[in-house]
Amino acid sequence: MFSDIISLELKKFKKIKRDLNRVSVSYEEINEKSLLKNLNSKLELERLALKSKEITDSFFGKTVLLYAPLYISNYCVNGCAYCGFSATNRIERDKLEDKEIEKEMIALKEKGFDTILILTGEDRIRSGVEYILKAIKIARKYFSEILIETYPLEQDEYKKLIDNGLCGVTLYQETYDKNLYFKLHKFGPKKNFEYRLNAIERAVKAGIKEVNIGPLLGLNKNFDFDVYMTLMHAKHIQNNYPEVEVSISYPRMRSSVSKIKTYPVTDIDFVKIICLSRLFLERVGINISTRENAYIRDNLIGIGITKMSAESKTTVGGYFQNSSDLKQFEIEDSRSLNEIIKIIEKKGYRPEFTNWVKI
Ligand code: SF4
Numbered sequence: 001m002f003s004d005i006i007s008l009e010l011k012k013f014k015k016i017k018r019d020l021n022r023v024s025v026s027y028e029e030i031n032e033k034s035l036l037k038n039l040n041s042k043l044e045l046e047r048l049a050l051k052s053k054e055i056t057d058s059f060f061g062k063t064v065l066l067y068a069p070l071y072i073s074n075y076c077v078n079g080c081a082y083c084g085f086s087a088t089n090r091i092e093r094d095k096l097e098d099k100e101i102e103k104e105m106i107a108l109k110e111k112g113f114d115t116i117l118i119l120t121g122e123d124r125i126r127s128g129v130e131y132i133l134k135a136i137k138i139a140r141k142y143f144s145e146i147l148i149e150t151y152p153l154e155q156d157e158y159k160k161l162i163d164n165g166l167c168g169v170t171l172y173q174e175t176y177d178k179n180l181y182f183k184l185h186k187f188g189p190k191k192n193f194e195y196r197l198n199a200i201e202r203a204v205k206a207g208i209k210e211v212n213i214g215p216l217l218g219l220n221k222n223f224d225f226d227v228y229m230t231l232m233h234a235k236h237i238q239n240n241y242p243e244v245e246v247s248i249s250y251p252r253m254r255s256s257v258s259k260i261k262t263y264p265v266t267d268i269d270f271v272k273i274i275c276l277s278r279l280f281l282e283r284v285g286i287n288i289s290t291r292e293n294a295y296i297r298d299n300l301i302g303i304g305i306t307k308m309s310a311e312s313k314t315t316v317g318g319y320f321q322n323s324s325d326l327k328q329f330e331i332e333d334s335r336s337l338n339e340i341i342k343i344i345e346k347k348g349y350r351p352e353f354t355n356w357v358k359i
Contacts, residue, residue, distance in 0.1 A: 001197075002198065002201065002232075002233050002236050002237075003194045003197050006197070009229060009232045013228055013229070016033050017036065020040060024037065025043065027043075027047060027279070032228075035228065035231065035280050039224040039228070039272065039273070039276060040224055045271060048272065049271065052275035052278040052279060052303050052304045053302050055278055055279065056303065059283050060306050062350055063306075064301060064308055064344050064350075064352065065306060065352045066113070066308055066309075066340065066341070066344075066351050066352070067307065067308075067310075068108045068111070068113045068117070068309060068311060069116075069312050070105065070116055070117065071120075071313070071314060071315060071318065072101055072104075072119070072127070072135055072317075073120040073123070073126065073316060074093055074094055074095075074121045075120075075121050075126040077122060077124075077125075078185065078188030078190040079186035079188050081183075081185075081260045082219060094317065095126060096316060098134060100317055100320070101134075101135050102138050104318075105138060105142050105143070106142065107319040109143070111311060112338075112341075112353065113337070114143055114145065114354040115144065115145035115147065115353060116139055116143045116145070117147040117149055117309070118132070118135050118136070118146065118149070119148070120149075120150045120151070122150070122188070122189070122190060124189075132148060132161065133160065136161055136164050136166050140165040144353075145167050146166055146167055146168075147168035147169070147210065148168075148170070149171065151189065152195055152196050152199030153202070154202065155202040155206045156206070158206035162206055162208055167209050167210055167356055168208060168209060168210030168212065169200065169208050169212070170213075172213065172214050172249070173196060173197060173214075173215060173229075173230075174216045174219060175216065175219045176225065176226055176229035177220055178193050180219065184219060200237065201237070201241075208244065209243075209356075210247065210285075211245070212247040213230060213234060214287075215227070215229070215230050216252075217251065217273075218254075218264055218265060219262065219263070221263045223265050223273075227277070230248055230250075231277060234246050234248055234284050245285060246285065247287055247306070248277060248281075248284055249286075249289065250270065250273055250277075250286075251291055252264070252292070270292075270296070271300070274300060274305065275304050285306045285307055286306055287305070287306075287307040288305045288308050288309075289308075289309045289312065298347075301343070302347060302348075302349055310336075310337045311335070312331055313331075314331060
C-alpha cells in the first residue's frame, strides 16, 4: 500500500530539496530529482510543451476523451475547510431519487456523452453503497463507461459496484502533507488520512480498471510537494498494478466560498505541472475539468491532456432540472459539448466518448 512507503517518499523529497542546487534542469531525463528541479525553475515553456505533446501523441494518439460529471447528492458529513458542501455549511441539501437520476442520465446521453462520472458528497448513511449501486445500474442502461467520485469504500463494496458495471474510481487525496491534511479536515471520516490514501488500492484489488487521483492545488503553499507525491502515488500504482489505467487531475482552488487562505497556482506553473507530469509518467492519463477556463483548456489539448469534462454542472440535478443552486465549485468553461468537440477537431484531434464498449 502507498501508505507503507509514503514516509520513504517524504524523506526522498526532503533530501532532493536540500540538494536542489546541485541538480540541473532537464527536458530529456526526467527522474525524481530533475522533476523537482524543473518544478522549481523557470523553464522554456514552449520547448517543454513540444516535448510533452510528442510523448502524449505517441502514447495516446490524437484523441481526447470527453465525459460528464453528474452530482446525485450533496449531503456530506465531513468538515473540509475549503468546500461549500462541508457539513457545517447551512445549505440546501439534495439527493436525487431513481427517476430523477434516470432523467439526468437521459439528458446527458441525448447530448452525446457515453462516459459518466457519478458524484456524491461523503455521507455513508444518506448516500449509502446501495444508493450508489442503484445509480450505477441505471447508468448501465445508457453509458459504456461509468466512473464514481464518492467517499472511500471497502474492497468488498468496490467489488459489488464493479460486478454491476463500475469501470473507474476517482478519489483525490487533496494534500499529501499529513499535518496540513489534519488542519484542513476538521471532523468526519475524511480525517482518516491513511484510509483515504489506500482507497484507490482497495478499488484496484477489487478489480477496478481505471483510477484517477490528484491533489487540490492551492491548499498547500508548496505545490511542488503535492505534485511530487501525486506522481509517486501514480507511479506506485502503475508499477504494482500494470493492468490498471492510471490518471491524474490537478484541480486548482478557485471557489469564492472558501474561507481559508489559499495559495493560487499560476497558469504558467499549471502548464509546467501538466507537461512535467507527462514527461515523468509517459502513459499516465491527465484530466482537465471545467474548473479551468476555455483558453487554458483549448491550449492544453494535445499538450499532455488526455481527458476533459464538458458542459458540466456542479449542482445536484443540474442537467434536467435545477434542484439546488449551490455549486461545489464554479465552472469556468460553460461551453456546450458540441463547441468543445469542434475545438478538439480544429486542433487535429479526435474526440472520444468512451474507452470501453458496452456489452
Ligand atoms: S470536499 Fe468532499 S468531503 Fe469535503 S466537504 Fe466537500 S463534498 Fe464533503
